[in-house]
Amino acid sequence: MALYDTIGRTYAQTRSSDPRIAAKLLEILMSRQASTIVDIGAGTGSYALVLAEHGYRVLAVEPSATMQSQVIAHPAIEWIEGYAENLPLFNQSADAAIIMLALHHFQNYQQALYEVHRVTGGGQIVLFTYDPAMISEFWLTKYFPSFVKDIESTFLPIPQLAAVIQAVTGMRVSVVPFPLPQDLSDAFAAVGWARPELYFNSIVRHGISSFAKITDEELQQGLSSLREDLEMGVWEQKYGQLRQLKEYDVGYRFLYTIAAS
Template sequence: MAFYDVIGKTYAQTRRSDPRITKKLLEILASSPASTIADIGAGTGSYASVLAEHGYRVFAIEPSETMRSQAIAHPAIEWMDAYVENLPLSDQSVDAAIIMLAFHHFPDYRQALNEMHRVVGNGQMIFFTYDPEMISSFWLTEYFPSFIRDVESTFLPIPKLLEEIQSITDSVANVIPFPLPNDLSDSFAAVGWARPELYLDSDIRNGISSFSKIDDDELNSGLFRLSEDLERGWWDRKYGHLRQQSEYDVGYRFFHRSAV
């Protein structure tokens, strides 16, 4: 996971768990009995820590040493240096498995689903992901158009993900839209939907994988135009209504395969 060894150095500061996301995650988990959870692609452990604080035993699986080194130790969390394609867990050893905005980084998504299903058996499978069909309508792509190509090439379309889950697990997953709050504390790609100034902060951008893939010319041009549009009030004349909204459906989704 060399990619995240490079961009993940400040993840613990900018990619903190958001209470609204954790509330929804805990709500979904509570729909079926569960005590042990595999957090796959756990990053720095922000969501694993919340689960541990709520009484779950968590196996946090993360191949990036840079990410793992930023995690705060917790007696209910066992960290594992491993990739999703070969999870170091026995068959049906956990009650639930979660993937929080990491599924799109797995090169072999079918093997990832197979491994997830193997370790969870008939337990819960929960994904927090993004609908790539919505990226072109997000205003940020006007400044950084390569976001569209990156998102559409990395995130599995929602119907395709549903189809793959059903083919591997022989069960149907539920899709739950998750509108983002305007004060999101987990600074992933759409964190600034109502706070465009955030994208001018290099620390914020460094925690967003899509920004790391933009070439310097596009990045510098986009930042210059965004800064100018904010200074002159152009952004607010076009998108200022977003600042008045408490939440906005940018395209994030929870997928939930219930225990069967």
């Protein structure tokens, strides 16, 4: 059974596309002429839907039936059950690929990248991912310390990831930091960087895979220390300046290939 069949039951309730992330994705894709885009690990299709609404044809590849049961149908999106490591698609089926916060879940990311390169026929590959070198700086890990190990063992260091993409595709890779807006609408792990109260919402936590991996003891302990720190003004004293910022670089990155001109 795919991991997201168990942890993804309420995913669509909290993980809608964020318009700022979507705008950046569209901007990157528009710099190349693509009409069919394959979305690998498409989840509940929130970014596939944005692409479809902007005139792209989308091949959305997703292994989890639970995730697919939550999609909003669109005539320009074709849903395909499958895994990134063995894409059920012909060579050059798409002009470009997107992988949004999904590569760290793949069993074999290198094989997946070869597959993506094959089905895009050397077209552009765009990834949205996280820089694990940044995790220990994020205040949330003071309450949930095992997040550090989890993130460091699941996300590839950015220079290593860029080098692998370059080796697989033969294309240069651009890395662009993506500071998160304070009112981020796609509630992934750092959604509450300036809104700690969000982590008390169990539906928000259910949409975040790192929370699915911690023990109940660590969860209860972390939540009660966070609650206490908020009530006593300790959180405000240590991190409250974050509430004044409109955006903050927690460590999210766009990586995309650039064809030789």
